[in-house]
Amino acid sequence: MVKLATGQIPNFFSVDKVQSFVKNFARLNSHTNSVGNHYHGIGPDHLGYLFVKKQLLNPILDYFNITAELVFAFYLDCVAPIGPHCDMHQLPGPGEHWRSFLIPYSVDNQTSLCGYASTAVLHQWGYSAIEDLPDLDTNLLPYQADLFSHVSQDVCKKFSLCHNAIWHPGDLIYWDSKLAHLSNNFKGKGFISKQAIVVHTYLSH
């Protein structure tokens, strides 16, 4: 099995710093998708790009000692738990996907509740359609009731768990953008929403 990068760095940003990101991003126009999740985003062409590069992207790239570029970054206000997917978004220029980063902030807009959310990183990667993946003997079904009740049994059978990253404000959760990942079902625990900053990056050619 190919091992792609994933991990969680505790307290990468201070909670005050994440709060300032949330405040600044929340002022931007937002896009609401079909299930009601709000995305307040900034790409390389945006007026706020230099702020994002200096305050958010550069500290991450310095840590990993790599030169990578921003695909886009956004403040996510999520009301519908997200199922398994890869972050293969269109790149702003020639290159290849690198990593996606998630900085947890809050659940129901309260940092003290943040630990009720998690991002689960899976072993499967780079597939074009979930239906094409084989059913696995070791799969997500044992976790379905507790974590993934928003995902059907049929889909749970296609994936295996690499790392369930419990949210903590200011941590840096990351994965290779080609790796599948999903939300836990925070709604099943009685919560309404969760908030985080997300950054997608690529290596330009």
Ligand SMILES: [Fe+2]
């Ligand atoms: Fe994602």
